[in-house]
Amino acid sequence: MLEKLCNLVKSCHKAVVLTGAGISAESGVPTFRGKEGLWGRFRAEELATMEAFMANPKIVWEWYNWRRELMGGVKPNPGHLALVELANHFGSFTLVTQNVDGLHRAAGSTEVLELHGNINRNKCVKCSAPYEESDIDPDRIPKCSRCGGQIRPDVVWFGEMLPGEVIDTAFRRSEEAELFFSIGTSAIVHPAASLPITAKHCGATLVEINPEETPLSGLADIRIAERSGEFLPRLLEAIRSGIGSGEKG
Protein backbone atom coordinates (compact mmCIF):
# COMPACT_ATOMS: atom_id res chain seq x y z
CA MET A 1 0.00 0.00 0.00
CA LEU A 2 2.71 2.45 1.02
CA GLU A 3 4.75 1.65 -2.08
CA LYS A 4 1.70 2.03 -4.33
CA LEU A 5 1.03 5.43 -2.78
CA CYS A 6 4.67 6.51 -3.14
CA ASN A 7 4.52 5.56 -6.83
CA LEU A 8 1.39 7.68 -7.23
CA VAL A 9 2.97 10.66 -5.48
CA LYS A 10 6.01 10.29 -7.72
CA SER A 11 4.09 9.94 -10.95
CA CYS A 12 1.18 12.40 -10.50
CA HIS A 13 1.41 16.12 -11.20
CA LYS A 14 -1.90 17.43 -9.87
CA ALA A 15 -3.13 16.55 -6.41
CA VAL A 16 -6.08 17.74 -4.30
CA VAL A 17 -6.53 17.09 -0.59
CA LEU A 18 -9.91 17.50 1.16
CA THR A 19 -9.77 17.50 4.94
CA GLY A 20 -12.46 17.35 7.61
CA ALA A 21 -12.58 17.50 11.39
CA GLY A 22 -10.71 14.17 11.66
CA ILE A 23 -7.37 15.73 10.72
CA SER A 24 -7.67 18.06 13.72
CA ALA A 25 -8.81 15.31 16.12
CA GLU A 26 -5.20 14.52 17.11
CA SER A 27 -4.75 18.18 17.98
CA GLY A 28 -7.51 17.73 20.55
CA VAL A 29 -10.27 19.42 18.55
CA PRO A 30 -13.47 17.35 18.94
CA THR A 31 -14.97 16.18 15.64
CA PHE A 32 -18.58 16.84 14.78
CA ARG A 33 -20.05 13.38 14.61
CA GLY A 34 -17.58 11.31 16.59
CA LYS A 35 -18.54 9.79 19.96
CA GLU A 36 -16.97 12.65 21.91
CA GLY A 37 -18.03 14.93 19.09
CA LEU A 38 -19.19 18.50 19.28
CA TRP A 39 -22.61 17.45 18.16
CA GLY A 40 -22.94 14.90 20.93
CA ARG A 41 -23.50 17.77 23.29
CA PHE A 42 -25.30 20.04 20.89
CA ARG A 43 -27.39 19.36 17.80
CA ALA A 44 -25.08 21.45 15.64
CA GLU A 45 -27.42 21.15 12.67
CA GLU A 46 -29.74 23.22 14.87
CA LEU A 47 -27.10 25.59 16.17
CA ALA A 48 -25.02 26.17 13.03
CA THR A 49 -27.94 27.83 11.24
CA MET A 50 -29.18 31.35 10.58
CA GLU A 51 -32.53 30.40 12.13
CA ALA A 52 -30.85 29.48 15.41
CA PHE A 53 -28.87 32.72 15.36
CA MET A 54 -31.89 34.91 14.66
CA ALA A 55 -33.95 33.07 17.27
CA ASN A 56 -31.28 32.93 19.95
CA PRO A 57 -28.03 34.72 19.07
CA LYS A 58 -26.86 34.39 22.69
CA ILE A 59 -26.75 30.56 22.71
CA VAL A 60 -25.13 30.47 19.28
CA TRP A 61 -22.40 32.86 20.44
CA GLU A 62 -21.95 30.82 23.63
CA TRP A 63 -21.35 27.72 21.48
CA TYR A 64 -18.82 29.51 19.26
CA ASN A 65 -17.05 31.13 22.19
CA TRP A 66 -16.81 27.68 23.80
CA ARG A 67 -15.29 26.27 20.58
CA ARG A 68 -12.94 29.26 20.21
CA GLU A 69 -11.72 28.73 23.76
CA LEU A 70 -11.21 25.04 23.01
CA MET A 71 -9.24 25.91 19.90
CA GLY A 72 -7.27 28.61 21.66
CA GLY A 73 -4.92 26.03 23.12
CA VAL A 74 -4.62 23.60 20.23
CA LYS A 75 -1.87 23.45 17.66
CA PRO A 76 -1.27 21.66 14.36
CA ASN A 77 -0.46 17.94 14.65
CA PRO A 78 1.93 15.80 12.53
CA GLY A 79 -0.89 15.25 10.02
CA HIS A 80 -1.22 18.98 9.29
CA LEU A 81 2.57 19.33 9.14
CA ALA A 82 2.97 16.37 6.76
CA LEU A 83 0.57 18.01 4.29
CA VAL A 84 2.79 21.10 4.20
CA GLU A 85 5.68 18.91 2.99
CA LEU A 86 3.52 16.72 0.74
CA ALA A 87 2.63 19.85 -1.27
CA ASN A 88 6.26 20.08 -2.43
CA HIS A 89 5.97 16.77 -4.29
CA PHE A 90 3.42 18.03 -6.82
CA GLY A 91 3.41 20.56 -9.64
CA SER A 92 -0.08 21.55 -8.57
CA PHE A 93 -1.30 20.90 -5.00
CA THR A 94 -4.63 22.17 -3.68
CA LEU A 95 -5.60 21.91 -0.02
CA VAL A 96 -9.37 22.20 0.54
CA THR A 97 -10.68 22.11 4.10
CA GLN A 98 -14.12 21.95 5.68
CA ASN A 99 -12.53 22.85 9.00
CA VAL A 100 -12.95 26.30 10.48
CA ASP A 101 -10.08 25.94 12.98
CA GLY A 102 -7.33 27.57 10.92
CA LEU A 103 -4.86 24.77 11.80
CA HIS A 104 -3.65 24.17 8.22
CA ARG A 105 -2.47 27.78 7.92
CA ALA A 106 -0.99 27.58 11.43
CA ALA A 107 0.98 24.50 10.24
CA GLY A 108 2.40 26.49 7.34
CA SER A 109 0.13 25.53 4.44
CA THR A 110 -0.06 28.63 2.26
CA GLU A 111 -2.91 28.21 -0.21
CA VAL A 112 -5.86 26.80 1.81
CA LEU A 113 -9.40 26.80 0.40
CA GLU A 114 -11.61 27.23 3.50
CA LEU A 115 -14.99 25.99 2.28
CA HIS A 116 -16.84 26.68 5.53
CA GLY A 117 -15.13 29.87 6.69
CA ASN A 118 -13.02 30.41 9.77
CA ILE A 119 -14.21 30.41 13.39
CA ASN A 120 -11.77 33.16 14.31
CA ARG A 121 -13.33 35.66 11.89
CA ASN A 122 -16.59 37.59 12.42
CA LYS A 123 -18.86 39.47 10.06
CA CYS A 124 -22.10 41.43 10.00
CA VAL A 125 -25.15 39.19 9.64
CA LYS A 126 -26.72 41.70 7.21
CA CYS A 127 -24.03 43.28 5.06
CA SER A 128 -21.22 40.76 5.75
CA ALA A 129 -18.79 43.56 6.65
CA PRO A 130 -15.84 41.95 8.48
CA TYR A 131 -15.64 42.64 12.21
CA GLU A 132 -12.18 42.39 13.80
CA GLU A 133 -13.17 42.26 17.48
CA SER A 134 -12.44 38.70 18.59
CA ASP A 135 -14.12 38.37 21.99
CA ILE A 136 -17.85 38.75 21.63
CA ASP A 137 -19.96 38.97 24.77
CA PRO A 138 -23.10 36.84 24.09
CA ASP A 139 -25.04 39.22 26.36
CA ARG A 140 -23.98 42.30 24.46
CA ILE A 141 -23.58 41.21 20.82
CA PRO A 142 -21.99 44.13 18.93
CA LYS A 143 -23.77 45.83 16.04
CA CYS A 144 -22.29 46.57 12.63
CA SER A 145 -21.09 50.17 12.44
CA ARG A 146 -22.24 50.34 8.80
CA CYS A 147 -25.76 48.93 8.93
CA GLY A 148 -26.56 48.06 12.53
CA GLY A 149 -26.78 44.32 11.82
CA GLN A 150 -25.69 41.89 14.53
CA ILE A 151 -22.18 40.46 14.41
CA ARG A 152 -21.93 36.68 13.74
CA PRO A 153 -19.09 34.18 13.27
CA ASP A 154 -17.74 34.17 9.69
CA VAL A 155 -18.53 30.50 9.06
CA VAL A 156 -20.92 28.86 6.57
CA TRP A 157 -24.06 27.62 8.31
CA PHE A 158 -26.39 24.88 7.09
CA GLY A 159 -28.60 26.15 4.31
CA GLU A 160 -26.05 28.86 3.42
CA MET A 161 -24.10 29.06 0.20
CA LEU A 162 -20.36 28.42 0.37
CA PRO A 163 -18.12 31.29 -0.77
CA GLY A 164 -18.58 31.12 -4.58
CA GLU A 165 -14.98 31.67 -5.67
CA VAL A 166 -13.72 29.10 -3.13
CA ILE A 167 -16.09 26.26 -4.01
CA ASP A 168 -15.75 26.91 -7.78
CA THR A 169 -11.96 26.67 -7.53
CA ALA A 170 -12.26 23.53 -5.42
CA PHE A 171 -14.45 21.86 -8.06
CA ARG A 172 -12.21 22.96 -10.94
CA ARG A 173 -9.08 21.59 -9.24
CA SER A 174 -10.94 18.36 -8.38
CA GLU A 175 -11.92 17.89 -12.05
CA GLU A 176 -8.27 18.24 -13.06
CA ALA A 177 -6.81 16.17 -10.23
CA GLU A 178 -4.87 12.98 -10.96
CA LEU A 179 -4.67 12.14 -7.24
CA PHE A 180 -7.34 13.04 -4.64
CA PHE A 181 -6.95 12.47 -0.89
CA SER A 182 -10.06 12.55 1.33
CA ILE A 183 -8.71 12.82 4.87
CA GLY A 184 -10.62 12.82 8.16
CA THR A 185 -14.08 13.52 6.85
CA SER A 186 -17.34 11.62 7.20
CA ALA A 187 -18.08 12.70 3.62
CA ILE A 188 -21.74 13.53 4.25
CA VAL A 189 -21.81 17.32 4.17
CA HIS A 190 -22.45 18.70 0.69
CA PRO A 191 -21.30 20.27 -1.54
CA ALA A 192 -17.86 19.45 -0.01
CA ALA A 193 -18.59 15.72 -0.12
CA SER A 194 -19.15 15.96 -3.90
CA LEU A 195 -15.52 16.98 -4.51
CA PRO A 196 -13.96 13.49 -4.19
CA ILE A 197 -16.80 12.01 -6.26
CA THR A 198 -16.22 14.58 -8.99
CA ALA A 199 -12.48 13.92 -8.96
CA LYS A 200 -13.02 10.17 -9.24
CA HIS A 201 -15.51 10.57 -12.09
CA CYS A 202 -13.00 12.77 -13.91
CA GLY A 203 -10.35 10.07 -13.70
CA ALA A 204 -8.47 10.76 -10.46
CA THR A 205 -7.14 8.03 -8.19
CA LEU A 206 -9.08 8.42 -4.92
CA VAL A 207 -7.37 7.78 -1.58
CA GLU A 208 -9.34 7.86 1.70
CA ILE A 209 -7.57 8.17 5.07
CA ASN A 210 -10.02 7.55 7.91
CA PRO A 211 -10.10 4.93 10.69
CA GLU A 212 -13.86 4.51 10.03
CA GLU A 213 -15.79 3.62 6.90
CA THR A 214 -17.67 6.45 5.20
CA PRO A 215 -20.09 6.68 2.25
CA LEU A 216 -16.99 7.37 0.14
CA SER A 217 -15.09 4.22 1.16
CA GLY A 218 -16.66 2.06 -1.54
CA LEU A 219 -15.51 4.49 -4.23
CA ALA A 220 -11.93 4.85 -2.97
CA ASP A 221 -9.13 3.16 -4.95
CA ILE A 222 -7.00 3.08 -1.80
CA ARG A 223 -8.41 3.05 1.73
CA ILE A 224 -6.11 3.70 4.69
CA ALA A 225 -7.93 2.81 7.90
CA GLU A 226 -5.52 4.76 10.08
CA ARG A 227 -5.30 8.11 11.90
CA SER A 228 -3.96 10.84 9.65
CA GLY A 229 -1.49 12.09 12.28
CA GLU A 230 0.19 8.68 12.20
CA PHE A 231 -0.11 7.64 8.56
CA LEU A 232 0.82 10.89 6.78
CA PRO A 233 4.24 11.24 8.46
CA ARG A 234 4.91 7.57 7.58
CA LEU A 235 4.02 8.28 3.95
CA LEU A 236 6.40 11.27 3.87
CA GLU A 237 9.15 9.14 5.48
CA ALA A 238 8.70 6.50 2.78
CA ILE A 239 8.84 9.12 0.00
CA ARG A 240 11.97 10.68 1.51
CA SER A 241 13.67 7.27 1.74
CA GLY A 242 13.06 6.74 -1.97
CA ILE A 243 10.47 3.98 -1.76
CA GLY A 244 8.57 3.58 -5.02
CA SER A 245 9.59 4.34 -8.56
CA GLY A 246 7.77 6.28 -11.20
CA GLU A 247 8.60 9.56 -12.85
CA LYS A 248 6.38 12.63 -13.23
CA GLY A 249 4.90 12.02 -16.70
Ligand code: BV8
Ligand atom coordinates in the same frame (compact mmCIF):
# COMPACT_ATOMS: atom_id res chain seq x y z
C1 BV8 B 1 -25.83 24.25 1.20
C2 BV8 B 1 -19.31 25.34 9.61
C3 BV8 B 1 -27.44 24.97 -0.22
C4 BV8 B 1 -20.06 25.79 10.80
C5 BV8 B 1 -20.41 23.37 8.65
C6 BV8 B 1 -29.59 16.19 2.17
C7 BV8 B 1 -28.68 15.64 1.28
C8 BV8 B 1 -27.57 16.35 0.85
C9 BV8 B 1 -27.35 17.64 1.32
C10 BV8 B 1 -28.25 18.16 2.20
C11 BV8 B 1 -29.36 17.47 2.64
N1 BV8 B 1 -30.03 18.25 3.50
C12 BV8 B 1 -29.38 19.43 3.64
C13 BV8 B 1 -28.33 19.38 2.83
C14 BV8 B 1 -27.35 20.43 2.62
C15 BV8 B 1 -26.39 20.50 3.81
C16 BV8 B 1 -25.81 19.14 4.14
O1 BV8 B 1 -24.95 18.66 3.44
N2 BV8 B 1 -26.32 18.54 5.23
C17 BV8 B 1 -25.81 17.24 5.64
C18 BV8 B 1 -25.75 17.19 7.17
C19 BV8 B 1 -26.71 16.17 5.07
N3 BV8 B 1 -25.34 21.36 3.37
C20 BV8 B 1 -25.48 22.68 3.55
O2 BV8 B 1 -26.40 23.21 4.13
C21 BV8 B 1 -24.39 23.52 2.92
N4 BV8 B 1 -25.01 24.56 2.18
O3 BV8 B 1 -26.02 23.14 0.80
O4 BV8 B 1 -26.46 25.32 0.72
C22 BV8 B 1 -27.95 26.17 -0.83
C23 BV8 B 1 -28.22 26.12 -2.17
C24 BV8 B 1 -28.74 27.21 -2.77
C25 BV8 B 1 -28.97 28.37 -2.03
C26 BV8 B 1 -28.69 28.41 -0.67
C27 BV8 B 1 -28.18 27.31 -0.06
C28 BV8 B 1 -23.51 24.16 3.99
C29 BV8 B 1 -22.74 23.08 4.69
C30 BV8 B 1 -21.74 23.73 5.65
C31 BV8 B 1 -22.24 23.62 7.06
N5 BV8 B 1 -21.22 24.13 7.96
N6 BV8 B 1 -19.49 23.90 9.46
C32 BV8 B 1 -19.34 25.35 12.05
O5 BV8 B 1 -18.33 24.64 11.99
O6 BV8 B 1 -19.85 25.75 13.10
S1 BV8 B 1 -20.53 21.71 8.48
C33 BV8 B 1 -19.54 20.84 9.55
O7 BV8 B 1 -19.53 19.50 9.02
C34 BV8 B 1 -18.07 21.23 9.59
O8 BV8 B 1 -17.69 22.20 8.65
C35 BV8 B 1 -17.37 19.94 9.24
O9 BV8 B 1 -16.16 20.14 8.70
C36 BV8 B 1 -18.34 19.39 8.29
C37 BV8 B 1 -18.17 17.97 7.87
O10 BV8 B 1 -17.92 17.20 9.00
P1 BV8 B 1 -16.50 16.44 9.04
O11 BV8 B 1 -15.44 17.47 8.88
O12 BV8 B 1 -16.52 15.33 8.07
O13 BV8 B 1 -16.45 15.95 10.52
P2 BV8 B 1 -17.16 14.67 11.12
O14 BV8 B 1 -17.09 14.76 12.61
O15 BV8 B 1 -18.48 14.48 10.46
O16 BV8 B 1 -16.24 13.46 10.64
C38 BV8 B 1 -14.92 13.36 11.15
C39 BV8 B 1 -14.34 12.13 10.46
O17 BV8 B 1 -12.97 12.04 10.85
C40 BV8 B 1 -15.00 10.84 10.88
O18 BV8 B 1 -15.30 10.07 9.72
C41 BV8 B 1 -13.92 10.11 11.73
O19 BV8 B 1 -13.93 8.72 11.53
C42 BV8 B 1 -12.67 10.69 11.16
N7 BV8 B 1 -11.53 10.75 12.08
C43 BV8 B 1 -11.56 10.87 13.44
N8 BV8 B 1 -10.28 10.91 13.91
C44 BV8 B 1 -9.46 10.80 12.83
C45 BV8 B 1 -10.24 10.70 11.66
N9 BV8 B 1 -9.72 10.57 10.43
C46 BV8 B 1 -8.36 10.54 10.34
N10 BV8 B 1 -7.54 10.64 11.41
C47 BV8 B 1 -8.04 10.77 12.66
N11 BV8 B 1 -7.22 10.86 13.72
Ligand code: ZN
Ligand atom coordinates in the same frame (compact mmCIF):
# COMPACT_ATOMS: atom_id res chain seq x y z
ZN1 ZN C 1 -23.63 45.47 8.37
